[in-house]
Amino acid sequence: MTRAVSLRGLSKTYARAATAVDRFSLDIAPGEFLVLLGPSGCGKSTVLRMIAGLEDITEGELLLDGEYANDVPPRERGMAMVFQSFALYPNLTNRHNIGFPLKVQYPHEDHSARIEATARMLGIDDTLDSYPNQLSGGERQRVAMGRAISRRPSVFLMDEPLSNLDAKLRNHLRAEIAQLTDELGVTTIYVTHDQAEAMSLGDRVAVMRAGVLQQVSTPRETYAVPANVFVAAFIGTPRINLLQAVVHAPLAERMCIDLGRQRLPLPEPLSHDLQLLRIQQGRPVVVGLRPEAARIAPPSHARPGEVPLTGIVEHTEYQGHEALVHLNTGSRRAVVPDLESARPGPGPGSRAPGRLGRIKERAGALAKPRSSAADGPEAGAPDAHTPERATIRAGDLVLRTGPDTRLRTGAQVPLLVDLGQLYVFDHRGRRICPAPTEIPGLYE
Numbered sequence: 001m002t003r004a005v006s007l008r009g010l011s012k013t014y015a016r017a018a019t020a021v022d023r024f025s026l027d028i029a030p031g032e033f034l035v036l037l038g039p040s041g042c043g044k045s046t047v048l049r050m051i052a053g054l055e056d057i058t059e060g061e062l063l064l065d066g067e068y069a070n071d072v073p074p075r076e077r078g079m080a081m082v083f084q085s086f087a088l089y090p091n092l093t094n095r096h097n098i099g100f101p102l103k104v105q106y107p108h109e110d111h112s113a114r115i116e117a118t119a120r121m122l123g124i125d126d127t128l129d130s131y132p133n134q135l136s137g138g139e140r141q142r143v144a145m146g147r148a149i150s151r152r153p154s155v156f157l158m159d160e161p162l163s164n165l166d167a168k169l170r171n172h173l174r175a176e177i178a179q180l181t182d183e184l185g186v187t188t189i190y191v192t193h194d195q196a197e198a199m200s201l202g203d204r205v206a207v208m209r210a211g212v213l214q215q216v217s218t219p220r221e222t223y224a225v226p227a228n229v230f231v232a233a234f235i236g237t238p239r240i241n242l243l244q245a246v247v248h249a250p251l252a253e254r255m256c257i258d259l260g261r262q263r264l265p266l267p268e269p270l271s272h273d274l275q276l277l278r279i280q281q282g283r284p285v286v287v288g289l290r291p292e293a294a295r296i297a298p299p300s301h302a303r304p305g306e307v308p309l310t311g312i313v314e315h316t317e318y319q320g321h322e323a324l325v326h327l328n329t330g331s332r333r334a335v336v337p338d339l340e341s342a343r344p345g346p347g348p349g350s351r352a353p354g355r356l357g358r359i360k361e362r363a364g365a366l367a368k369p370r371s372s373a374a375d376g377p378e379a380g381a382p383d384a385h386t387p388e389r390a391t392i393r394a395g396d397l398v399l400r401t402g403p404d405t406r407l408r409t410g411a412q413v414p415l416l417v418d419l420g421q422l423y424v425f426d427h428r429g430r431r432i433c434p435a436p437t438e439i440p441g442l443y444e
């Protein structure tokens with residue numbers, strides 16, 4: 001059996017604490033795999049615990065199969081929870097750990113067949129007579145999952161079940177969880193702060209920030225059409241490049257996006273999405289370019305929709321299947337406060353003061369800002385005395401290239417930016433390009 005879970009304006013306020021979850025609404029279909037994703041402390045576990053009945057709901061409604069369920073005791077909700085810490089009974093064999101919930105529910109029945117079938121499904125049938133301390137972390141987490149499965153719950157609640165495991169095992173178990181929940185067809189709500197895990201597991205991903213739901217969509221939509229700058233920055237590795245910019249849209253001239261030291265010209269005729277940017281004239285915006293949205297090539301190689309920019313190579317990270325080139329375009333990075341500490345900094349070489357200084361000097365030598373209606377305090381080109389100066393750093397743009405690309409540090413290289421992959425966010429961080437109501441090309 002599987003069931004629908006609906007959250008209607010769910011809020012949670014702890015005594016003497018800020019609101020942990022703020023008017024959270026979501027409908028989860030029977031059999032769906034929904035991932036709750038967000039940084040530490042954003043309220044993911046609190047949502048899960050309210051669904052489980054382990055936490056009182058301060059405001060709002062929980063519906064199970066359409067029925068009001070705020071007051072249903074946890075054991076009557078037909079849910080099973082798997083936590084980050086394996087939480088097994090150390091003095092019970094794995095067989096008894098898996099069978100424990102069955103024994104509590106039906107003390108006089110023989111559960112051997114179901115325990116063994118569950119263990120086979122999880123590939124731990126040969127460890128049934130061992131104790132948890134005789135198992136590896138991955139095996140212990142399988143036993144914990146076995147205990148959750150054996151009860152045949154109608155909803156699985158998983159709270160970072162893989163975060164105590166090493167990367168290799170995590171990837172392996174991730175695939176197993178996907179297969180298992182698919183086979184069982186049970187509604188699964190899975191909490192993680194790992195965006196790669198969320199993207200690979202979820203039918204849909206619900207991104208949270210500071211207790212508030214930001215976006216709920218398929219992994220593909222979440223990546224392709226993030227609702228705001230927070231979601232754009234949270235999803236994708238390497239992270240999207242976010243640059244401070246100003247839209248420059250004089251009536252008689254071509255529109256462009258001023259990045260401070262360089263501009264992105266917007267070729268005529270403008271696409272519908274780019275036309276809508278006109279109303280942002282003179283306003284600060286944030287430009288988002290994923291690492292695959294630009295390539296190293298001269299202007300003569302431009303394909304339709306590509307516009308030129310230049311950058312100075314700061315350093316190249318070899319990744320085996322690709323290389324990541326860190327470039328300095330003289331732009332100012334935009335900061336997403338909740339995420340900034342998690343952002344990988346520039347490479348080790350760039351931390352050497354002499355080299356950083358040299359890179360900054362070269363950045364200064366890039367195309368000088370032309371006179372612009374948008375020039376001014378918000379437009380970029382900050383002078384050395386403004387605090388903004390500190391935000392001009394080497395490596396404002398990271399691009400993906402082939403693994404064999406050889407680039408000399410300090411070389412100035414021509415770039416082509418694909419405007420079809422350009423994101424623009426307004427001063428409040430909402431996506432304004434592509435326009436919010438459209439999902440261009442996604443279902444073609």
Ligand SMILES: Nc1ncnc2c1ncn2[C@@H]1O[C@H](COP(=O)(O)OP(=O)(O)OP(=O)(O)O)[C@@H](O)[C@H]1O
Nearest residue numbers: 014017020038039040041042043044045046047193
């Ligand atoms: N029992 C509690 N009393 C007071 N505040 C709490 C309690 N439990 C959680 N909080 C607060 O509620 C907020 C949300 O916590 P929650 O554990 O749901 O976040 P999370 O997104 O699951 O974080 P993590 O990924 O670190 O587990 C945090 O600010 C946390 O400090």
